[in-house]
Amino acid sequence: MNQITEQMLNHTSIRKYTDEPITQEQVDTIVQCAQMASTSSHFQAYSIIEVRDPAKREVLKECSGGQKWTVTAPLVLLFCADLHRSGKYFDGIDKDVLTNTECYTVAVIDAALAAQNAFTATESMGLGGVIVGGIRNDVQKLIDTFQLPEQVAPLFALCLGHPDDNPGLKPRLPQAIVHKIDTYTEDGNDEMMEEYNARVKDYYTERTRGKNTNTWSQQCGQLMMAKTRDEVGFVLRKNGFLGR
Numbered sequence: 001m002n003q004i005t006e007q008m009l010n011h012t013s014i015r016k017y018t019d020e021p022i023t024q025e026q027v028d029t030i031v032q033c034a035q036m037a038s039t040s041s042h043f044q045a046y047s048i049i050e051v052r053d054p055a056k057r058e059v060l061k062e063c064s065g066g067q068k069w070t071v072t073a074p075l076v077l078l079f080c081a082d083l084h085r086s087g088k089y090f091d092g093i094d095k096d097v098l099t100n101t102e103c104y105t106v107a108v109i110d111a112a113l114a115a116q117n118a119f120t121a122t123e124s125m126g127l128g129g130v131i132v133g134g135i136r137n138d139v140q141k142l143i144d145t146f147q148l149p150e151q152v153a154p155l156f157a158l159c160l161g162h163p164d165d166n167p168g169l170k171p172r173l174p175q176a177i178v179h180k181i182d183t184y185t186e187d188g189n190d191e192m193m194e195e196y197n198a199r200v201k202d203y204y205t206e207r208t209r210g211k212n213t214n215t216w217s218q219q220c221g222q223l224m225m226a227k228t229r230d231e232v233g234f235v236l237r238k239n240g241f242l243g244r
């Protein structure tokens, strides 16, 4: 165990912040760390928009179904998959290639890795935050608000600040379900899942003082069905992604 692994093992999303601002030096370091994440073929196919404008923060809140930390967090970074820059600056490419699913996948992975690097850097400074994918409830509104050109897709916002909350660790799946060796086996999964579901039920029951008594299977099933966000695909196709 070292400082970094210890910090990573203590990760928990923070949705409440003190008024203390994040300094410009911290912001610069956070973005610098994001930029040093691994990136597919050095494409760096993402952009990060720092959202300062209160009106645009309100749009994030509205799009995310009222998640107020998009407004209250001292720092909000909007992560976008970006193939626009590739189309503009990569020499000699057939731009049609950027519409394929592989290019979209590359851009989303690049953005996610950059965001996690930013998040880890932030936590190393004693700060905390939460990723908000809920903004994808209205992708078109985000494209309009942030004037995203063709082939730039808003993915999620990273809301960051000085923690004013300590929600405790959320139990993860048993390692043996996630970590497999050589072959995708499912041996023992049902038993492990039963034990995990009981653990998560206890976690939610305690954290919500009995208001939510869901197991992991119940909670995730409900969340997945509550918002299928089928429009994301339609809007992204319209904006030059996922053509083939």
Ligand SMILES: Cc1cc2nc3c(=O)[nH]c(=O)nc-3n(C[C@H](O)[C@H](O)[C@H](O)COP(=O)(O)O)c2cc1C
Binding pocket: 011, 012, 013, 014, 064, 067, 130, 131, 132, 133, 134, 135, 156, 169, 170
């Ligand atoms: C892509 C992505 C989107 C997320 N979207 C939201 C969100 O819209 N609202 C929210 O409160 N948390 C969101 N989260 C945070 C997760 O709910 C959280 O990471 C997960 O429940 C595990 O909890 P923990 O981070 O506290 O360990 C998101 C996380 C990821 C990776």
